[in-house]
Amino acid sequence: MRRALIVLAVLVGQMMLGQGLLAGPAGADRGIDQAPGRVALIGVPGLHWNDLTPSDTPNLWELAEASAVGSLSVRTVGNVTCPYDGWLTVSAGTRSAVGYGCGAPPRPEAAGTGAVIPDYRYLVDVAGQRNAGTLGESLKAAGRCSIAIGPGAALALADRQGAVAGYHASPLQVTTADLEKCPMVAMDVDDLVLPYLTGDRLPKVPDQLAPAERRDALRLADAKAGALLSVLPAGTTVLLAGLSDHGSVPHLRVAALREPGAEGRLLGAASTRREDISILPDVTSTVLTELGVPVPSTVVGVPMRVGEPLRVGEQGATFERLARADATAQTMRSAKGPYFTALAVLQVGFYVAAFLLLRRRKTLSWVRGAAVALAALPVTSFLVNLLPWSTHLELFGGMLAWWAAITTLALAGPWRRRPLGPLAVVAGVTALTLAGDLLTGTTLQLNSFMGYSAEQGARYFGLGNIPFALLATGTLLVTTVIAHRWPGKVGLAAIVGLGTFAMVLGGSGMGSDFGGVIAFVPGIAVTALILSGKRVSLLKLGAFCVAGGVIVMGFAWLNYLRPPAEQTHLGRFVGQVLTGEAFDVIWRKLQAMLGTLLNPNLMPIVIAAVAFLVYAILRPEQASAGVVPAAFEHSPALRAGLIGTLVSGVVGMLVNDSGAAVLSMALALAVPLLLATGIGAMARAPESVPGVGEKLAGVTK
Known part of the structure; x- marks a missing residue:
């Protein structure tokens, strides 16, 4: 018996020391020692993979075809994630929530060439979000200027005082010359999710819009994304993320990363140990790492990782696979309550x-x-x-x-x-x-x-x-x-x-x-x-x-x-x-x-x-x-x-x-x-x- 326990103790020790051997899928990880680049974060709250089509969303479709692609789990604190919570999570690098209601981020107030988030101290003093502003503060400390387009982007890039140095309400106000001055730009494409909000809150129904109405909203969102894509400096890494839910039911959302060598691959993260799934805090870590900025220890996400190349002809099938992944999850979700009741x-x-x-x-x-x-x-x-x-x-x-x-x-x-x-x-x-x-x-x-x-x-x-x-x-x-x-x-x-x-x-x-x-x-x-x-x-x-x-x-x-x-x-x-x-x-x-x-x-x-x-x-x-x-x-x-x-x-x-x-x-x-x-x-x-x-x-x- 004593010998068995000794052997067992050795086994336990070996497994404890080697527990990282199965830490995650192989892939191309990024480190802060790489040359700093340019990053554009395009957040489209509510975006599904089955929303992307060559006819309705040509700009986003073209972006996805040139990117590594995966699913984004957008859950923060509650059962569903509103745009405000989604953008706040990107700002904090950890799952965050505003603590009241659930809707769109507040409209920034102009302050010179930048803007200030109104009542920003609420997030820290009342909602208890002590990590709010982590992304913006890290960029500022590293001397990386940033430009925010839209309310959600301003929230994501704001420092701990709620201020962002460069702000525009529309991508039409931005030129390539402006973007060449700053390595970081983030844009809130809220055209898809705004029609769903009732009284600035997510509806308590799964899908409030009819399919035709959703397609109209998608076309507006695609046009706004296309306006930014058309003026980005060459060589900019583009991260597309469907940052929130649009109703009372959680879904997997779009994640796509366009950079050299990423096309035709899956996009996952060590945080999930899945080759095709990442989480919202991974967005924060990915942005900082791409810019060569050290990731604070409070950020729970990790840089997204690009997987092995897909076989020829699999790219379109991969879009269908990612859309099917959410459909499978919804099949399970819809039957889970009745299953446990029957059990x-x-x-x-x-x-x-x-x-x-x-x-x-x-x-x-x-x-x-x-x-x-x-x-x-x-x-x-x-x-x-x-x-x-x-x-x-x-x-x-x-x-x-x-x-x-x-x-x-x-x-x-x-x-x-x-x-x-x-x-x-x-x-x-x-x-x-x-x-x-x-x-x-x-x-x-x-x-x-x-x-x-x-x-x-x-x-x-x-x-x-x-x-x-x-x-x-x-x-x-x-x-x-x-x-x-x-x-x-x-x-x-x-x-x-x-x-x-x-x-x-x-x-x-x-x-x-x-x-x-x-x-x-x-x-x-x-x-x-x-x-x-x-x-x-x-x-x-x-x-x-x-x-x-x-x-x-x-x-x-x-x-x-x-x-x-x-x-x-x-x-x-x-x-x-x-x-x-x-x-x-x-x-x-x-x-x-x-x-x-x-x-x-x-x-x-x-x-x-x-x-x-x-x-x-x-x-x-x-x-x-x-x-x-x-x-x-x-x-x-x-x-x-x-x-x-x-x-x-x-x-x-x-x-x-x-x-x-x-x-x-x-x-x-x-x-x-x-x-x-x-x-x-x-x-x-x-x-x-x-x-x-x-x-x-x-x-x-």
């Missing part, structure tokens, strides 16, 4: 039906089958991404096929006669799917019900909170099966070894999951202690949670020591601790966690599963015909694994912003498999519950 109904309905059927000792084989099928459902939301899909029919059809395959595998193989057989299959498939996804770049969690989607902007790579719950639960259950088969040192080594391996996958650079490590460590430790016959006290439990915190801060510190462009949010959190910004982050996550406790889809699963489990343990004959005690009697290791799962789920609920989602998914996987195991155990020893033998005869047939 909650199935979970609660199962416990009610199981309670009634088990009390009457009827159709127990069907209860077992339903329990296994219910536990197999969550992992299908990841496996479906191994198949091509874009419509609801393809999405749910693929999930149904995986669901049937896993359920059949669990119930039809020779292991079905073993009480722990179906549990081992379902938990094993779940854990292996997520571990494999972490090792191969987390392609299965993106655009999945249980994972995340880029347009929501919560996460783009690594281990999400719900996937953590499923990985931790699946791992603990599988290792307890091993401990059941090989009790003693071998079983303990499996729990500690495989559990720690999964924890490192989730907490290192591959998973970048902060709260998951804090929750996983006590789950592993409690399971191992119970199996070894030792008592678990509140003091020990608290110590395990602290140990988890220390371990994850170790991951974070090592990540912080890497170059800023290679840091994940773990390393950036260390920087936020050092700058005093961490409290704001923790407070936002705490508020999000508390909000989940009232979620109508998640909490019913928690309440129903916990109530059934507690009642089944306290009143076994009344609640479950002794199924739960039978499972524990058959496998004490399973009891230890279930307790470890509950500890991990509860701690995970408290330390993650997803809150109740963590515990609900842990229970959704563990409790049905516990019941299936108990029924299987009773089928092998029906005499343990008088009068049940004949009802269980079909369970193992």
